C-alpha cells in the first residue's frame with residue numbers, strides 16, 4: 305500500500321513521540337512507526353530524572369498535568385562516600401531543580417496526547433526499512449498485519465534507539481561512531497517500598513557503585529554496579545538487599561525493603577554518531593548517542609535533540625529555509641559532547657574500576673571530597689545535572 309506524510313518518525317520512544325507531538329502542535333503531519341506493541345512501550349522501565357528544561361517543555365506543550373501531580377520535584381541530591389552523606393543543593397547552587405518522573409509515564413502521557421489528537425501512531429510494525437533519503441525522495445517500508453506498506457515522506461526522523469535500523473542503514477563512509485565501553489553494568493530493581501531517602505543517593509563504595517532512586521512515594525528504584533554480563537538469576541532478593549545495605553550504609557540512610565517486582569541488567573557505554581544526518585534522514589536520541597546512566601542524561605538528551613529538530617523542520621516547512629536542518633547535527637552534537645563529558649565524569653567518579661590502584665582510589669575519593677567541599681565545583685556539577693541550556 306502506498307501512503308504519504310510530511311515526516312516519517314521511526315520509533316515511539318521519548319524522542320519519536322515528542323517529535324510527533326511538537327510537529328502536530330506546529331500543524332505538520334507525521335506518522336510514528338514502532339516495532340513493539342503499545343503495552344511493551346508503555347511498560348518499559350528506564351529513566352527517572354527530568355532536567356528542568358524538559359519539565360518546562362512538557363508544561364509548555366500541554367503534557368505536564370500528570371507530571372505536576374505525580375512527579376517528585378527534587379531540589380538537590382546526596383552523595384555517599386566514606387560512610388557519610390553530602391548534599392548537593394541544586395536550588396541554592398544554580399537556582400533550578402529536577403523532577404523524578406518515570407520515562408514510561410512520560411511515554412504514556414505522549415501516547416495519550418497523540419491519540420487524543422487523532423495523529424497516526426502505528427505499533428507492531430515489522431521489517432521496517434528506510435530508503436531514498438540520500439536522493440531527496442525518502443520513504444519508509446514496513447509490514448503491518450501481514451500487509452506491506454510504503455510511506456513516502458519529505459523527511460525521515462530516525463528515533464529508533466541504539467538498536468534501531470536507521471543508523472545501521474547509513475552508507476559506510478558517511479558517518480563515524482565514537483565509543484567507550486565500560487567494564488561494568490547496572491543491576492536495576494524496582495521494589496514496593498517507600499523511598500529510603502527523600503533525595504537520590506549516589507554511593508561510591510569499595511564494593512562498587514550503588515544508587516538509591518524512586519518512582520513514587522511507594523516505589524523505590526535502586527541500582528548496583530555489577531558485571532556487564534551479570535546473570536540476573538544469580539541475584540536473589542536477599543542478595544540484592546544485603547548488597548544494597550552494605551553499599552548504602554552510612555549515617556542518615558536507613559534502607560527500606562519490600563517486594564522486588566522487577567530486575568534487569570544494563571551494560572554501560574558511551575557512544576556518539578557523527579554527523580546525525582544523511583540527506584533527508586535525521587537521527588535523534590539514542591539512535592545517535594548513548595550515555596552511561598550515571599548522569600541521568602539519556603532521555604533528557606533525546607528531548608534536547610527533538611526540540612532542535614522540530615524547530616528546524618518547522619522553519620523548512622513554513623518558509624523553505626533549510627538553514628536549521630543544515631545546522632541541526634552540529635548544534636545537537638555541540639551539546640551532546642558536553643553531556644557525554646558529564647556522564648563519563650560522573651561514571652568515573654562513582655564506580656569501582658577493577659585494576660585501579662590504591663593511588664587511583666585515593667584520587668577518586670579526593671575528587672568527591674573536592675566536589676562536595678567546593679561551592680564552585682558543586683555548582684559546576686549542579687549546572688550539568690539540572691541541565692545545560694537546550695541550544
Ligand code: RFL
Nearest residue numbers: 315317318319339351352464465589590600601602603604
Ligand atoms: P528509545 O527509548 O530506545 O526508543 C526507541 C524506540 O524505537 C523502537 N524501535 C523501532 N521502531 C521501528 N522499527 C525499528 N526497526 C525499531 N527499532 C527500535 C523501539 O522499540 C523504541 O520504542 O530511544 P529514545 O526515544 O531516543 O529515548 C532514549 C531514552 O530511552 C534513553 O536515553 C534513556 O532511557 C536513558 N536513561 C536515562 N535517561 C535520562 O534522561 N535520565 C535517567 O535517569 C536515565 N536513566 C536510562 C536510565 C536508561 C537505562 N537503561 C535501561 C538503558 C536508566 C537505565 C537503567
Ligand code: PHB
Nearest residue numbers: 351352517597598599600
Ligand atoms: C532512575 O531513577 O532510574 C535513575 C536516576 C538517576 C540516574 C539514573 C537512573 O542517574
